[in-house]
Amino acid sequence: MELYRAHIRRHVFEPHTHEAFGVGIIEAGAERFRYRGAQHVAGPGAVVLMNPDELHTGQAETDEGWRYRMIYIDPARLAAIAGEPGWWFSNEAVRNDPCTAQQLGITLAALWQSTDALAADGLMLSLVDLLRPHARRPAPPPPEAAHRFDRVKACLHARFAEPLTLAELAAEAALSPYHFQRRFKAHFHVTPHQMLMAIRLYRAKLLLAEGVGAAQVAADVGLTDQAHLTRAFANRYGVTPVRYQRAVRQR
Numbered sequence: 488m489e490l491y492r493a494h495i496r497r498h499v500f501e502p503h504t505h506e507a508f509g510v511g512i513i514e515a516g517a518e519r520f521r522y523r524g525a526q527h528v529a530g531p532g533a534v535v536l537m538n539p540d541e542l543h544t545g546q547a548e549t550d551e552g553w554r555y556r557m558i559y560i561d562p563a564r565l566a567a568i569a570g571e572p573g574w575w576f577s578n579e580a581v582r583n584d585p586c587t588a589q590q591l592g593i594t595l596a597a598l599w600q601s602t603d604a605l606a607a608d609g610l611m612l613s614l615v616d617l618l619r620p621h622a623r624r625p626a627p628p629p630p631e632a633a634h635r636f637d638r639v640k641a642c643l644h645a646r647f648a649e650p651l652t653l654a655e656l657a658a659e660a661a662l663s664p665y666h667f668q669r670r671f672k673a674h675f676h677v678t679p680h681q682m683l684m685a686i687r688l689y690r691a692k693l694l695l696a697e698g699v700g701a702a703q704v705a706a707d708v709g710l711t712d713q714a715h716l717t718r719a720f721a722n723r724y725g726v727t728p729v730r731y732q733r734a735v736r737q738r
Contacts, residue, residue: 488507488558488559488561488609489507489558489559489735490502490557490558490559490598490599491511491556491557491558491559491596491659492554492555492556492595492599492737493523493555493559493665493725494515494553494554494555495518495545495547495551495552495553495554495725496547496551496552497552498546498721498725499542499544499545499546499548499723500520500543500544500545500722500724501681501684501722501723502521502543502544502677502681502684502723502725503533503542503543503544503605503688503689503724504540504541504542504543504544504638504685504686504689505537505539505540505559505561505689506540506561506562506689507539507559507560507561508536508537508559508561508562508565508574509535509536509537509557509558509559510534510535510536510557510558510560510577510591510614511534511535511555511556511557511558511591511595511620512533512534512535512556512588512591512592512595513529513530513532513533513535513553513554513555513557513588514554514555514556514614515531515551515553515554516531516548516549516551516552516554517529517530517531517547517548517549517553517555518530518533518545518546518547518553518555519545519546519548520536520543520544520545520546520580521543521544521545521577521676521702522542522543522544523541523580523676524540524676525578527580527581527642528548528581528595529581530548530585531585532584532585532588533581533582533583533588534581534582534583534584534587534588534591534621535555535557535572535580535581535582536576536579536621537580538575538576538582539562541574542675542676542677542681542682542685543580544600546703551698556592556595556596556599556684558595558598558614559597561714562574568612568615569615569619570725573707574621574622575623576621576622576623577623582621587617590617591614591617593615594610594614594617595614598610598611598614606679608737617627619664624683629719634661635660635662636660636670636674636675637732638660638670639656639659639660639671639679640682642655642659642673643656643679644686645683645684647683647686647690647708648687648690648707648709649689649709650709652685653667653668653679656671656679660715667679670725673712675709678717679684679712684719685723687708687709687710687719688708688719688720688723688724690707690708691704691705691710691716691720691728692710692724692731694707695728695731695732695735696732696735696736698732698736699730701713701717701732703714704716706727713728715726717729
């Protein structure tokens with residue numbers, strides 16, 4: 488699990504992903520973001536609900552930016568806490584529900600301050616109770632046309648640190664590189680390179696949280712050097728790798 492809070496004024500988040508459920512609230516201002524091919528706007532009183540491994544962006548919708556809190560929960564961890572598998576949120580990433588947003592904000596703030604394991608466990612159960620009305624059964628399996636791109640996505644996850652070519656990925660989908668690029672973007676709303684970078688940067692987050700040095704992380708996820716990691720990481724997460732690592736390790 489990861490708790491996150493920020494006040495963003497000018498930064499524009501490039502497409503990135505979290506292999507976790509993302510749940511949050513807007514405390515002030517408003518955010519615009521792209522998720523599953525659609526534009527969404529979230530302001531005070533809105534609850535943001537994102538499914539794992541879904542690429543999304545983020546930018547200010549108002550001049551003052553937006554202040555928000557998020558929690559990212561590993562799917563297996565959420566299933567264990569809830570006592571039931573198969574959690575999923577619909578494509579409606581923004582729910583205007585001021586009452587739930589207020590309760591969620593109080594719970595996230597309490598989790599941020601909590602230093603007691605038993606208290607934190609109780610707060611997580613309260614969080615699950617707040618989210619349960621918004622959970623749905625997983626969507627049915629995609630049509631056959633989508634399966635070929637699932638194979639490509641699996642390839643990107645398995646070989647994220649390797650230098651991949653468009654021809655290799657197109658072969659996974661049994662398409663020409665030209666048709667593959669167009670159809671991949673139509674399906675996932677990002678290019679293959681954008682998805683690869685999102686996967687690499689998420690893997691970088693995990694390594695940084697384990698205490699691996701930034702230069703080694705860059706090499707381990709297939710980036711050129713630490714400077715490349717710093718630029719890409721900051722563009723997607725709004726913070727440098729070293730600062731992110733310091734904040735996580737302190738917690």
